[in-house]
Amino acid sequence: MKVLTKNTDYAIRALLALAAKKGCFISAKSIATEHDIPYQFLRRLLQEMIRHNLIVSKEGVQGGFMMEKDPDEITVTELIEIFQGKVQVSECMFRKQICGNRARCVLRHEIMRIESVVQSEFEKVTIGKLLRDLESANQVTQ
Amino acid sequence: MKVLTKNTDYAIRALLALAAKKGCFISAKSIATEHDIPYQFLRRLLQEMIRHNLIVSKEGVQGGFMMEKDPDEITVTELIEIFQGKVQVSECMFRKQICGNRARCVLRHEIMRIESVVQSEFEKVTIGKLLRDLESANQVTQ
DNA sequence: TTTAATTGATACCAATATAGTATCAGTTAA
């Protein structure tokens, strides 16, 4: 069971790259080569993030992408929702057979609890936090 | 993002059915019809659970499946691992580009933390617990 | 002893999700 797909994985890395050079336009090409992300794949992810107002773009020569939203406001939960859909433990929990016949579904109760735990854990992790951790790790090892 | 697939979902329901009638052999057919699980699909899941020593079977007329392992010892984590593979937040975290070049990967650190949180949450939920919750819920509403 | 109800094993299929590629038009700095 894989929690993060490549979509989300690549998006996180691209955002870290942009957040590290805040205020600058960085081309998809340079992000792709530097972070080993398939170019065309990355471009789709970037466009998706534009639509969600996480980043902005500039066309033409010297164009590229730039951070728009505050990195501390971008959570992994948000990225998962964009690229993998809202976190839901099981869709079955809302089907008639289990929940419709009873006032309360016991599974549903557990599931909702876990769902909120998972979401809140991922919400603690923001691009801003990851970037700071990354930078301090680099200071130590480089 | 769906945490539990149908595999795991159906398996949980089937185990609840068996745990509720501990010591009896229940046919796949009756479980399938009573819990609205596709028959042949269910049979595959049951066979998989036999291989993992969660249940046992008896062939022939009056045959069926019976609980083997203590329901309190069967966690949702275990079922997820059987039917969806071990919980891992992202396979990318172990690739060279991010982790190989540095002594420690910052993403990996966060990822491992969340991974353990998710796993421990699912470990709290056992078939035994779900069954007791289910039975007490039934007493109230039926 | 025959039969019908059952599991064991396995092959197959369809739909969806995931991962990645390709193309072409439009924009813009140099």
Place this chain on the structure above:
DNA sequence: TTAACTGATACTATATTGGTATCAATTAAA
């Protein structure tokens, strides 16, 4: 004018998920 860019979108390959079908072997019961 041109080359470096993004915007938009279509396409392909592979894996995963969900489900079906088939046939052999077993066994309780008529």
